[in-house]
Amino acid sequence: MNACKQTQALLFDNSDGRIESDQRAAIDAHLAACPHCKQVFATWASALPRLRGLSPEDPSAVSLRRMENEVLGRLRAQAQPHLFRFRWFALASGLALAVLVVLFSLRATAPQPFAHIQTLWGRVTFAGLAMSNGATIAPGGVLEIAGEGEASFLVGRAAEVRLSGPARVAFDGTSQKPRLRLDSGRLAVEIAHRRADEGFAVLTAQGRIEVRGTRFVVAYAEQNSYVHVEQGEVAAYRAGDVSPSAVKAGDTFWFARVGETAPPAAADEIPPPAAEPRPCPPLRCSEAGTRARKAMRAGNPARAVELVEQALGEVANCAPAQLPSSRGEDLPGFPHQRCLDELGYLRAEALRQSGRLEAAITAFRSLNRPTGHEPERALRGRPVGTTTRTQSRSAAELRARVCRLSQRSACRGGPGRAARRGRAEQQRSARHGRALSGPLPARRGGGARAAYAGTRAR
Amino acid sequence: MWTIRDSFVFDLTFAPRQATLLCVHPELESLGGGSEESQTAEYVRRAQNGDAEGYRQLFRLYVRRVHRLVHRLTGPGCDVEDVVQTIFVDAFRALPGFRGESAFFTWLARIAVRTTLRQARTARAHTVPLVDSMDLIEARDSATANSPENASDTRRALARLRDILASLSDKRRAAFVLHVLEGHSLQEVAQMLDARVSAIKVRIHDARGEIERQARRDPFLAHYLQWEPTP
Numbered sequence: 161m162n163a164c165k166q167t168q169a170l171l172f173d174n175s176d177g178r179i180e181s182d183q184r185a186a187i188d189a190h191l192a193a194c195p196h197c198k199q200v201f202a203t204w205a206s207a208l209p210r211l212r213g214l215s216p217e218d219p220s221a222v223s224l225r226r227m228e229n230e231v232l233g234r235l236r237a238q239a240q241p242h243l244f245r246f247r248w249f250a251l252a253s254g255l256a257l258a259v260l261v262v263l264f265s266l267r268a269t270a271p272q273p274f275a276h277i278q279t280l281w282g283r284v285t286f287a288g289l290a291m292s293n294g295a296t297i298a299p300g301g302v303l304e305i306a307g308e309g310e311a312s313f314l315v316g317r318a319a320e321v322r323l324s325g326p327a328r329v330a331f332d333g334t335s336q337k338p339r340l341r342l343d344s345g346r347l348a349v350e351i352a353h354r355r356a357d358e359g360f361a362v363l364t365a366q367g368r369i370e371v372r373g374t375r376f377v378v379a380y381a382e383q384n385s386y387v388h389v390e391q392g393e394v395a396a397y398r399a400g401d402v403s404p405s406a407v408k409a410g411d412t413f414w415f416a417r418v419g420e421t422a423p424p425a426a427a428d429e430i431p432p433p434a435a436e437p438r439p440c441p442p443l444r445c446s447e448a449g450t451r452a453r454k455a456m457r458a459g460n461p462a463r464a465v466e467l468v469e470q471a472l473g474e475v476a477n478c479a480p481a482q483l484p485s486s487r488g489e490d491l492p493g494f495p496h497q498r499c500l501d502e503l504g505y506l507r508a509e510a511l512r513q514s515g516r517l518e519a520a521i522t523a524f525r526s527l528n529r530p531t532g533h534e535p536e537r538a539l540r541g542r543p544v545g546t547t548t549r550t551q552s553r554s555a556a557e558l559r560a561r562v563c564r565l566s567q568r569s570a571c572r573g574g575p576g577r578a579a580r581r582g583r584a585e586q587q588r589s590a591r592h593g594r595a596l597s598g599p600l601p602a603r604r605g606g607g608a609r610a611a612y613a614g615t616r617a618r
Numbered sequence: 619m620w621t622i623r624d625s626f627v628f629d630l631t632f633a634p635r636q637a638t639l640l641c642v643h644p645e646l647e648s649l650g651g652g653s654e655e656s657q658t659a660e661y662v663r664r665a666q667n668g669d670a671e672g673y674r675q676l677f678r679l680y681v682r683r684v685h686r687l688v689h690r691l692t693g694p695g696c697d698v699e700d701v702v703q704t705i706f707v708d709a710f711r712a713l714p715g716f717r718g719e720s721a722f723f724t725w726l727a728r729i730a731v732r733t734t735l736r737q738a739r740t741a742r743a744h745t746v747p748l749v750d751s752m753d754l755i756e757a758r759d760s761a762t763a764n765s766p767e768n769a770s771d772t773r774r775a776l777a778r779l780r781d782i783l784a785s786l787s788d789k790r791r792a793a794f795v796l797h798v799l800e801g802h803s804l805q806e807v808a809q810m811l812d813a814r815v816s817a818i819k820v821r822i823h824d825a826r827g828e829i830e831r832q833a834r835r836d837p838f839l840a841h842y843l844q845w846e847p848t849p
Binding site: 165168169171172173176178203204206207208210211212213214215216218219223224226227228230231232234235238 | 670673674677678681682685686689690698699702703706707710711772775776779797798799801803804819822823826830842843844845
């Protein structure tokens with residue numbers, strides 16, 4: 161049987177003449193002895209020419225031409241995109257490089273404007289002349305804010321300065337190395353990292369600050385002046401000192417040593433504001449935000465910036481209404497800070513839409529507050545699924561605490577919102593033909609009081 | 619000196635005195651003066667150097683054999699020309715990797731079988747033949763089919779054989795077609811199908827038994843192959 165399989169495996173090689181002479185002899189010998197294999201060989205030997213003759217007709221010349229064109233066309237199509245892409249890529253890269261070179265050279269050669277006003281609020285003068293938005297500031301002049309007011313301006317490259325009045329500041333130096341001499345008032349600076357050939361200095365009567373890129377506040381308090389660093393680090397020089405003192409984020413540096421002038425209350429603490437903080441006006445976040453958003457939708461982001469700046473000026477440098485807190489946390493200040501954050505975001509967005517990108521970037525960076533209210537901090541880093549529940553619980557706790565502490569009328573219940581809701585439901589049910597004998601039992605006594613009672617029970 | 623060459627049918631030059639003959643340009647004839655192997659080697663070298671003419675000549679040299687192989691490997695309802703085009707595109711794309719370790723057609727047939735079986739599987743899964751393949755096939759006008767009746771018989775027998783081949787497994791069908799119908803040796807078939815020679819022998823043995831059994835059940839095909847039909 162094995163010999164039969166071996167012989168039959170060579171059936172077609174034998175027919176095609178691919179058999180060596182010794183193999184042919186073995187096959188002949190096997191076929192002489194095996195009638196079955198002989199029958200198989202005879203069957204397929206006779207059928208093989210006819211089987212091979214059952215061949216499809218060659219494709220027509222037209223079909224061949226079509227196939228050839230198709231194949232070569234597909235090969236070309238696969239090759240060409242690479243060339244195409246390469247050429248466009250090379251062209252685009254060259255153009256982009258050329259544009260960058262031109263921009264860089266222009267930026268390097270073009271004189272940077274020294275400073276220009278961004279926003280104004282209050283009575284602001286420069287060299288005795290009233291200022292307006294967008295006005296330029298030349299070195300050698302003095303900017304003054306009489307009374308309450310605020311001016312923000314860009315100095316050199318990516319240095320945003322906000323001067324809160326009453327204040328007086330003199331400008332000096334160049335656009336690469338501006339120097340601001342603060343004679344009075346409060347100066348908040350947010351400045352991008354300086355290049356090697358750039359600098360930024362603020363002088364006070366008692367010293368000077370040199371920075372490479374940071375966010376800080378310089379202000380006067382009594383007869384002294386201080387710098388408070390919010391981000392980064394500054395080098396502070398006392399008058400007459402050669403070696404600087406490094407002031408890091410969160411630190412406050414008083415220029416006049418204790419005893420030299422009227423000492424501050426405590427040098428290590430955050431200094432008090434220059435003047436007695438005025439109480440914050442009622443929050444106008446909603447109103448100002450609505451008006452600013454409307455202006456942005458109307459395509460007038462400059463107006464939005466102006467509105468937000470105005471609202472920010474009203475709530476900046478004021479003391480939020482102080483309410484006692486059992487844990488000493490800045491609970492009442494929370495809505496105040498939220499207001500500032502919201503307006504700050506709107507201001508940054510409006511600056512971006514108005515094309516003042518550097519100011520917008522600076523404003524956006526200032527929004528990245530390293531600290532925040534505790535409930536907000538507690539929410540950070542939590543899984544998304546747990547955020548909502550935690551947030552709502554925190555809000556409920558806040559409401560309950562505010563009610564407990566402030567003794568608001570809404571917390572005391574009475575014929576307030578719950579009563580109004582009960583009357584509305586009664587009227588609605590009457591319209592649908594259902595009579596109600598009285599107020600809903602669950603609502604009697606006021607929903608807010610019930611909620612407060614439930615909170616206390618928990 | 620114009621020479622008639624059967625394998626070149628494209629670069630046609632109309633000769634007034636030989637109006638019905640297809641002629642090859644002398645420049646091509648100078649390239650194609652040697653054997654098929656030397657021609658193929660030259661065209662492969664030119665194609666590998668990026669010469670489009672090398673691709674063109676390789677296509678013209680092998681398209682008929684590939685077309686016949688694909689037709690035999692696929693069942694009714696398959697777009698043979700589309701498969702042939704795909705095979706040549708795949709092969710030409712892979713041509714830079716061809717190092718001449720085997721015959722060019724062995725290398726090409728390996729791609730052809732792989733591509734054909736892949737496309738046939740897809741076609742079986744996604745298409746339904748609308749017309750019988752008999753209507754599409756124009757059988758070769760061979761010595762056994764030189765009359766209209768014989769041509770009709772040949773078309774019919776070819777359709778029956780194609781149906782039987784289509785009923786085989788891919789491996790058996792490929793081995794049988796390459797060895798029995800196309801006439802490649804067992805070693806060549808083993809190379810084309812990436813299998814051992816012993817495995818190819820088994821596949822051909824099984825395919826031969828299955829084809830004989832089905833052909834004997836078909837009185838027309840059994841008669842055409844001069845076999846005794848099985849009742």
